[in-house]
Amino acid sequence: MLATVIYGERDIRLDDVAEPQLSSGGDAIVRVVAACVCGSDLWPYRGVTETKEPHRIGHEFVGIVESIGDDVSTVKVGDFVIAPFYDCDNTCANCKNGVSTSCLNGGWWGANDRQGGFADGAQGEKVRVPHADGSLVATPTLPDDAQIPGLLTLADVMGTGHHAAVSAGVTPGSTVVVVGDGAVGLCAIIAAKRLGASRIVAMSRHADRQAVAREFGATDVIELRGDEGVAAVKALFDGIGADFVLECVGTQESMDQAIRSARPGGMVGYVGVPNGGAELPIRTLFGNNVGVNGGVASVRGYIEELLPEVLSGAINPGRVFDLQLPLAEVAEAYAAMDERRAIKVLLRP
Amino acid sequence: MLATVIYGERDIRLDDVAEPQLSSGGDAIVRVVAACVCGSDLWPYRGVTETKEPHRIGHEFVGIVESIGDDVSTVKVGDFVIAPFYDCDNTCANCKNGVSTSCLNGGWWGANDRQGGFADGAQGEKVRVPHADGSLVATPTLPDDAQIPGLLTLADVMGTGHHAAVSAGVTPGSTVVVVGDGAVGLCAIIAAKRLGASRIVAMSRHADRQAVAREFGATDVIELRGDEGVAAVKALFDGIGADFVLECVGTQESMDQAIRSARPGGMVGYVGVPNGGAELPIRTLFGNNVGVNGGVASVRGYIEELLPEVLSGAINPGRVFDLQLPLAEVAEAYAAMDERRAIKVLLRP
Numbered sequence: 001m002l003a004t005v006i007y008g009e010r011d012i013r014l015d016d017v018a019e020p021q022l023s024s025g026g027d028a029i030v031r032v033v034a035a036c037v038c039g040s041d042l043w044p045y046r047g048v049t050e051t052k053e054p055h056r057i058g059h060e061f062v063g064i065v066e067s068i069g070d071d072v073s074t075v076k077v078g079d080f081v082i083a084p085f086y087d088c089d090n091t092c093a094n095c096k097n098g099v100s101t102s103c104l105n106g107g108w109w110g111a112n113d114r115q116g117g118f119a120d121g122a123q124g125e126k127v128r129v130p131h132a133d134g135s136l137v138a139t140p141t142l143p144d145d146a147q148i149p150g151l152l153t154l155a156d157v158m159g160t161g162h163h164a165a166v167s168a169g170v171t172p173g174s175t176v177v178v179v180g181d182g183a184v185g186l187c188a189i190i191a192a193k194r195l196g197a198s199r200i201v202a203m204s205r206h207a208d209r210q211a212v213a214r215e216f217g218a219t220d221v222i223e224l225r226g227d228e229g230v231a232a233v234k235a236l237f238d239g240i241g242a243d244f245v246l247e248c249v250g251t252q253e254s255m256d257q258a259i260r261s262a263r264p265g266g267m268v269g270y271v272g273v274p275n276g277g278a279e280l281p282i283r284t285l286f287g288n289n290v291g292v293n294g295g296v297a298s299v300r301g302y303i304e305e306l307l308p309e310v311l312s313g314a315i316n317p318g319r320v321f322d323l324q325l326p327l328a329e330v331a332e333a334y335a336a337m338d339e340r341r342a343i344k345v346l347l348r349p
Numbered sequence: 350m351l352a353t354v355i356y357g358e359r360d361i362r363l364d365d366v367a368e369p370q371l372s373s374g375g376d377a378i379v380r381v382v383a384a385c386v387c388g389s390d391l392w393p394y395r396g397v398t399e400t401k402e403p404h405r406i407g408h409e410f411v412g413i414v415e416s417i418g419d420d421v422s423t424v425k426v427g428d429f430v431i432a433p434f435y436d437c438d439n440t441c442a443n444c445k446n447g448v449s450t451s452c453l454n455g456g457w458w459g460a461n462d463r464q465g466g467f468a469d470g471a472q473g474e475k476v477r478v479p480h481a482d483g484s485l486v487a488t489p490t491l492p493d494d495a496q497i498p499g500l501l502t503l504a505d506v507m508g509t510g511h512h513a514a515v516s517a518g519v520t521p522g523s524t525v526v527v528v529g530d531g532a533v534g535l536c537a538i539i540a541a542k543r544l545g546a547s548r549i550v551a552m553s554r555h556a557d558r559q560a561v562a563r564e565f566g567a568t569d570v571i572e573l574r575g576d577e578g579v580a581a582v583k584a585l586f587d588g589i590g591a592d593f594v595l596e597c598v599g600t601q602e603s604m605d606q607a608i609r610s611a612r613p614g615g616m617v618g619y620v621g622v623p624n625g626g627a628e629l630p631i632r633t634l635f636g637n638n639v640g641v642n643g644g645v646a647s648v649r650g651y652i653e654e655l656l657p658e659v660l661s662g663a664i665n666p667g668r669v670f671d672l673q674l675p676l677a678e679v680a681e682a683y684a685a686m687d688e689r690r691a692i693k694v695l696l697r698p
Contacts, residue, residue: 264443274635282628292634
């Protein structure tokens with residue numbers, strides 16, 4: 001079968017690889033219907049993080065169950081399933097606490113050291129899913145083609161944006177600033193609106209993303225950054241800043257922007273994967289009673305809550321995919337995101 | 350009148366200084382009935398922070414109102430009052446948000462640049478209190494002498510321990526670790542118990558403090574630190590750590606201990622004044638979804654909630670004062686705390 005392999009900086013190839021096999025009674029094999037490229041995939045693509053040896057890549061997919069191990073009971077062959085960007089047993093102490101990304105038995109797509117051997121990346125034709133019962137969520141019926149993009153966001157970006165809002169503790173009537181206008185930041189706007197925020201500021205400099213932000217519920221857009229961006233936020237909110245700030249980038253600059261945009265006593269929910277030397281300025285946080293909460297999002301636990309709203313169209317996070325390509329053009333998909341020609345690219349095997 | 354002045358490392362003197370005068374209609378002059386030495390006073394005492402020129406020191410006191418300005422309406426001459434460790438108007442945007450330590454008009458005892466000129470430190474015979482209406486809380490009646498220590502803790506340590514627990518979000522039935530067995534850490538145990546924690550671990554190596562910790566509600570004591578301390582905490586809680594950790598010291602070591610003692614998805618409430626280069630390890634926080642929240646505690650807003658329980662004896666935070674001295678022996682008070690001969694020293698002018 002075909003699957004995406006990263007060889008190094010800006011070197012993405014579609015290789016012929018071995019078909020996955022069931023390796024335990026809890027496994028499922030899923031034929032990928034749609035996958036996509038994540039902002040975090042761009043770190044190795046850009047060479048910001050090193051690729052020491054070629055490896056499979058991708059961690060977001062939806063698809064059809066092709067086969068299941070003897071122990072699998074919650075999904076069956078033929079089901080359309082959403083896979084979170086990791087696998088988890090959904091029964092361990094951390095999963096029970098709602099932190100399935102810290103599952104004591106789970107792991108990451110594309111890792112070399114997984115139970116049952118190699119774990120597939122998701123940008124390929126099929127994926128072996130360990131802990132299928134804990135990881136996969138089947139839709140009630142087979143979805144329409146038009147519903148695929150929205151369902152795919154539940155694998156990562158919609159759940160991650162939701163995690164930023166939940167981690168910050170967004171409350172009805174509150175004021176929210178979203179730092180980052182990528183797919184996660186845009187989904188965080190949907191999440192803040194769902195949770196009842198009365199004012200949502202998108203920090204964005206790109207007209208196309210500003211348009212999506214407003215469509216998703218942003219009430220204000222600020223193009224300024226740094227000191228000027230902070231001043232613009234404070235000017236909107238009593239001179240003191242916003243109740244909640246959702247950090248959806250992961251750089252030092254974006255984290256500083258987020259922390260300084262929060263009012264005293266405010267909370268930063270962060271989901272941007274910390275890149276390089278990002279640090280938290282403890283004295284600023286302490287002096288202003290600004291908290292930080294978040295991390296790698298336990299999206300598995302959010303799928304049941306968000307799925308009905310995606311299926312009904314009440315929320316439309318699939319809108320973040322502004323380019324669809326066949327899997328054969330995966331290299332172009334990376335290039336389009338790298339060059340900001342696309343917000344997020346959906347791939348169809 | 351007499352008031353404490355710090356001249357430099359381990360150089361504390363009781364000087365004859367000018368009596369305070371009302372400088373605005375919102376001021377009150379309070380005759381100090383009891384004051385005390387704070388763990389944070391030990392930073393300049395030990396030379397960890399530099400004392401560039403001699404200045405008044407102390408920030409915790411209770412006393413009797415001697416005179417008030419024309420605009421003061423919530424306290425009257427003769428009232429027994431509790432002063433938070435700062436003054437605040439209790440009406441600005443930040444005070445309304447419950448963050449009176451970020452009051453847009455308030456400030457700190459002992460500062461040189463206050464409204465109306467110099468602000469007294471609290472380790473003296475009298476204090477001028479700006480924003481008396483916003484800052485001071487009068488007791489319903491004049492308290493008994495035995496109630497004074499408990500009331501004095503509402504000026505700082507009891508409210509600060511409570512802030513750690515509130516910032517962490519301690520919930521009924523939860524598990525809590527308290528890092529720090531000073532007065533604030535001990536009060537944090539009271540706070541965790543009040544909020545319904547079912548298991549409270551005191552990290553303490555001192556038998557006298559362990560005894561107070563158990564009296565306040567600690568169910569377990571761990572003497573180990575570092576890797577061994579973390580392992581001991583995890584062994585108590587499913588191998589993953591505690592739901593909430595209250596950091597009440599402010600060093601890099603104590604913050605590391607706190608963060609590593611929290612389970613994935615757990616929360617650290619921190620109130621230890623960050624000392625020196627304390628940093629937050631963002632990748633550890635991110636990977637484990639451990640949040641940090643807290644800061645300089647807005648104790649003014651907690652006085653009304655905690656005062657009835659102190660007066661009734663339902664909680665007994667005054668127990669942290671294990672040494673009482675006349676103000677004349679203030680230098681000995683600092684030495685006793687510095688040398689850990691006392692948990693906290695109460696001073697009577």
